[in-house]
Amino acid sequence: MRSTARLAAQLNVPWHAVFVETPALQRLPEAKRRRVLATLKLAQDMGAQISTLAGQDIAETLVKYARMHNLSKVVLGRDERPRRKFWRQVLADRIGALGADLDVIQVSLPASSQRPESKPETRESPILWSTYLWSAGICAATTLIALPLANVLEQANIVMLFLLAVVAVAVRFGRGPAVMAAFMSVGAFDFFFVSPRFSFAFADVQYLVTFVVMLVVALVIGQMTAGLTYQARVAQRREDRMRALYDMSRLLSAALITEQVAEISAQFLSAEFGARSALLVADDNNKLLAPMVTGDAPQVDLAIAQWSFDKTEPAGYGTDTLPSSTTLYLPLSAPMRVRGILAVQPRDTTRLVVPEQRRLLDTCASLLAISLERIHYINVAQDTTVQMESERLRNSLLSAISHDLRTPLSVMVGLAEALKLTQPPLTGEAAEIATAVGESALRMNTLVNNLLDMARLESGKVVLNRQWQPVEDVVGSALRAVQPILGGRTVHVALEDDLPPVRIDAVLIERILINLIENAVKYTPPATTINLGASATPDTIEVWVADEGPGLPQGHEEAIFSKFMRGKKESAIPGVGLGLAICRAIAQAHDGTIVGATRPEGGARFTLRLPRETPPVIESFAPQTDEEQP
Numbered sequence: 194m195r196s197t198a199r200l201a202a203q204l205n206v207p208w209h210a211v212f213v214e215t216p217a218l219q220r221l222p223e224a225k226r227r228r229v230l231a232t233l234k235l236a237q238d239m240g241a242q243i244s245t246l247a248g249q250d251i252a253e254t255l256v257k258y259a260r261m262h263n264l265s266k267v268v269l270g271r272d273e274r275p276r277r278k279f280w281r282q283v284l285a286d287r288i289g290a291l292g293a294d295l296d297v298i299q300v301s302l303p304a305s306s307q308r309p310e311s312k313p314e315t316r317e318s319p320i321l322w323s324t325y326l327w328s329a330g331i332c333a334a335t336t337l338i339a340l341p342l343a344n345v346l347e348q349a350n351i352v353m354l355f356l357l358a359v360v361a362v363a364v365r366f367g368r369g370p371a372v373m374a375a376f377m378s379v380g381a382f383d384f385f386f387v388s389p390r391f392s393f394a395f396a397d398v399q400y401l402v403t404f405v406v407m408l409v410v411a412l413v414i415g416q417m418t419a420g421l422t423y424q425a426r427v428a429q430r431r432e433d434r435m436r437a438l439y440d441m442s443r444l445l446s447a448a449l450i451t452e453q454v455a456e457i458s459a460q461f462l463s464a465e466f467g468a469r470s471a472l473l474v475a476d477d478n479n480k481l482l483a484p485m486v487t488g489d490a491p492q493v494d495l496a497i498a499q500w501s502f503d504k505t506e507p508a509g510y511g512t513d514t515l516p517s518s519t520t521l522y523l524p525l526s527a528p529m530r531v532r533g534i535l536a537v538q539p540r541d542t543t544r545l546v547v548p549e550q551r552r553l554l555d556t557c558a559s560l561l562a563i564s565l566e567r568i569h570y571i572n573v574a575q576d577t578t579v580q581m582e583s584e585r586l587r588n589s590l591l592s593a594i595s596h597d598l599r600t601p602l603s604v605m606v607g608l609a610e611a612l613k614l615t616q617p618p619l620t621g622e623a624a625e626i627a628t629a630v631g632e633s634a635l636r637m638n639t640l641v642n643n644l645l646d647m648a649r650l651e652s653g654k655v656v657l658n659r660q661w662q663p664v665e666d667v668v669g670s671a672l673r674a675v676q677p678i679l680g681g682r683t684v685h686v687a688l689e690d691d692l693p694p695v696r697i698d699a700v701l702i703e704r705i706l707i708n709l710i711e712n713a714v715k716y717t718p719p720a721t722t723i724n725l726g727a728s729a730t731p732d733t734i735e736v737w738v739a740d741e742g743p744g745l746p747q748g749h750e751e752a753i754f755s756k757f758m759r760g761k762k763e764s765a766i767p768g769v770g771l772g773l774a775i776c777r778a779i780a781q782a783h784d785g786t787i788v789g790a791t792r793p794e795g796g797a798r799f800t801l802r803l804p805r806e807t808p809p810v811i812e813s814f815a816p817q818t819d820e821e822q823p
Contacts, residue, residue: 371415
């Protein structure tokens with residue numbers, strides 16, 4: 194295995210480790226079987242794709258597997274003293290004969306495995322003597338059935354009865370009892386049906402040929418029947434596994450909540466592995482939630498589970514990380530991210546070290562991960578659909594209300610101005626009421642305009658009138674517009690020299706600056722200074738507005754740009770929380786951004802970044818001289 198891993202690394206190609214389980218290998222001692230599994234686990238840790246195959250002939254199975262997976266080299270261990278038999282070649286020679294297109298490479302084995310005098314580690318597996326007793330009983334029953342028919346049937350037909358018994362023993366009990374049945378059948382036929390009867394002697398030498406042929410046929414039939422029975426049993430187990438995976442995937446495809454996924458996985462693992470299991474799902478912060486258990490709860494260590502989730506590696510039993518644990522932790526890796534951990538605690542731990550079973554468990558984990566990711570995105574899609582519908586209804590409502598309020602508000606503003614112009618002029622309290630009505634109507638008209646602007650911006654009906662404009666002109670227009678609301682505050686303007694022109698809708702960008710300055714006036718103490726500046730970078734033009742107020746709410750620097758979100762809830766400051774939302778919508782329409790932050794020295798700072806483009810070149814024309822004039 195190590196030599197193959199080094200060779201694959203040198204060639205920069207993937208490699209496979211294959212174990213062919215023939216019927217003869219079914220009787221391996223437990224220690225040797227564990228050594229095989231440990232070797233396959235070592236190959237898997239070194240990057241191999243491991244496979245356990247079932248077949249009658251090792252060479253044919255390996256050649257077929259190599260061609261199926263487009264493999265060009267077969268690496269085998271070289272025996273120090275190859276045991277060549279006249280009727281069978283060694284494995285390397287057979288592979289070379291069957292696969293002329295394959296390169297067969299033999300590597301030397303460790304010295305410890307070549308010493309013929311080394312003692313066996315453990316004794317062979319215990320023999321099931323009951324199967325041999327059943328074999329003897331079937332042969333005896335066949336003899337009793339055939340005795341009354343000795344004078345009715347020909348001896349050739351009686352031989353068929355004994356061959357049938359050998360086949361039955363091979364199908365039910367395997368090779369060893371079938372061999373015993375073959376010898377007992379020949380002996381019973383000789384003793385009870387060949388003259389002189391009730392004696393192992395025979396009068397005709399031709400019966401010797403009959404005995405030999407009967408024994409050979411019985412042995413061949415028994416061996417072939419036992420081998421086919423073994424292959425059928427292996428195929429049946431694989432079919433059962435595939436059917437269980439199909440049923441599991443079908444149930445997972447219909448699951449809509451994680452609790453259903455946990456229940457389906459628990460049923461599958463209990464049926465296929467006899468194991469207790471738990472499903473640990475991760476939240477949005479990559480922290481595992483409490484285990485979801487159906488039935489008996491396994492022993493779950495949250496620290497090990499979190500480690501396996503963070504490292505995206507299996508942990509616990511059968512791994513290199515905390516192998517003393519009786520629970521195996523498998524990360525549920527989906528295409529986008531790890532969705533959780535599957536904790537499995539089998540009652541028979543040896544079932545997890547068999548490669549076929551481990552691959553089945555890994556496949557189960559992959560199906561669970563995909564199912565959890567599908568449920569996650571179903572929830573995301575539902576939330577997005579609800580949010581889109583809510584936004585659409587809210588925009589429609591805002592647009593309808595704003596249009597209905599605009600006309601009466603305009604009338605109220607006009608009536609308030611008309612009251613001021615009545616003759617004789619209003620005096621005293623009446624004049625104050627008329628002025629208050631006019632100011633309130635103007636504020637309400639501003640709010641309605643904000644609602645209309647927000648609805649138009651989000652509906653995409655605003656067409657930008659983008660022209661090349663100097664930043665200084667836009668800043669100057671915004672300052673003139675906010676003069677009535679400054680209330681004695683000083684605006685300190687700091688613009689870089691030689692600012693390049695920017696391609697913008699000047700009216701909308703001016704609206705951003707007005708909203709930012711108005712916010713600064715609302716949320717800062719009187720007589721404080723408001724700073725407004727602009728600078729250029731290689732990629733953007735930055736315009737900022739800073740104040741000396743309390744700053745932005747901690748942790749809500751991004752949320753204040755949402756619609757109807759205000760820095761101070763339930764305050765006496767007028768407004769509905771649309772100013773910053775409109776600013777962001779206008780900035781995004783210009784392919785720009787706007788962000789807010791609290792300054793270290795105190796106060797809030799809002800920065801508008803617009804993309805910097807190359808302005809058009811204006812050609813200069815030199816005046817013509819007298820000679821050039823016509």
